[in-house]
Amino acid sequence: MATMKTVQIYTPGNVNVLTYEDVERPVLQKGEILVRVRAAGINPVDYVSRAHGLILSTGTSVLPYVVGWDVSGEVVGLGEGVTQFAVGDEVYGMPRFPHEAKAYSEYITAPVADLALKPRSLSHAEAAGIPLAGLTAWQSLFEVAHLQAGQTILITGGAGGVGHYAIQLAKWRGARVITTTSTRNVEFVRELGADVVIDYTRESLAEAVKDVDVVLDAIGEDVLRDSFKVVKRGGIVVSLPGHKGVKAVGEELAPQYGVTFVLTFVHTSGEHLAQMAELADAGQLRTHLDATFPLKDAGQAHTLSEGGHVRGKLALTVE
Structure with a gap:
């Protein structure tokens, strides 16, 4: 054999x-x-x-x-x-x-x-x-949040797997991108296209950001709680399911802040992968x-x- x-x-x-x-x-x-x-x-x-x-x-x-x-x-x-x-x-x-x-x-x-x-x-x-990280970013931004050109999005954990693709895809769509990261990754996320970078070791998210249309939360816990404080009423918080307690936090806070909360799960899609391949070959996704x-x-x-x-x-x- x-x-x-x-x-x-x-x-x-x-x-x-x-x-x-x-x-x-x-x-x-x-x-x-x-x-x-x-x-x-x-x-x-x-x-x-x-x-x-x-x-x-x-x-x-x-x-x-x-x-x-x-x-x-x-x-x-x-x-x-x-x-x-x-x-x-x-x-x-x-x-x-x-x-x-x-x-x-x-x-x-x-x-x-x-x-x-x-x-x-x-x-x-x-x-x-x-595939998994890119599809998660693509589907969260475009299928769930319906991100549009001119909107402002907060992407927490912008230097991570999902985050670093999400920054690039949001910029391609024409959004204004705010992201959080540690000091060592500030320049990295700027190079990816982030318009505003919050160094979470030095700045409070809730004090530095306000009135965003969309949040893509890749961190959970206290960062997710702070995310609800910076999103507009009528906005949306999309969170990834890999962190304990995310669902409970989101369902508790969404009604209080007048926003939509979605816990998203990635699905396989050759069609979405083909679109991302085109972006990569055009120099817009790396x-x-x-x-x-x-x-x-x-x-x-x-x-x-x-x-x-x-x-x-x-x-x-x-x-």
Whole structure:
């Protein structure tokens, strides 16, 4: 049988449960393509699923479990009925989310609707950084908040994975962008296009900002509470679900401040990925890679990711 390298877990736990080993290559099904993975993006949801051993779509544990969703690579096989891609095409995407995608592997199969042609101007590692974080930013800004040119948006955590894409996408849409970050990332977010930067180590958000139309909250906790103080009545606060207590805080404060609160969940979309690829190739969207690691060192990548201070994205390279 044909084999490949993969990273999987047999029990939930810390980074030591990540096992780099040989497994059988996946078998193509109708409507799928076989991708030779060249890079896999790292997201916080990766280490959450590793720590708890959970299949996100069901909340149950099915082991062994191969971690990861974001991939970039080449098409090496076509399932029955596939006409959207050809062997040799370079593609990227977030297949099957929130079901198991097995991205930390040399080969994966993926439904054609979950993928798009890779941005030509980006490396595989840069492209692999986009799907989950980029789709989260795109869908939060344009599907949920309906951000318009001329509006003002506050993006908390602008130097992070979602944040650094959200700044660029909001500027492309024509919005005025305010963001929060630490001192070391002030110049970084300015270079991304932020109009106003709040250094949260030196300034109070509630004192420095007022009357924004939209908030994209990637932090939660006290930052989310302060976000309600700066948004206009009739505005909207969109929050990401990865932080404990976010839903309760949002539902408590939204009526008090006369704003809409939405807890958003990303969904896979080859169409949105294709649009972001066009922006990347036009020089309007880029990935900042804080670090890359070979597939066998996925544990090191998870340790860095769990530290919570990654600038932009991390990726695994799959040679």
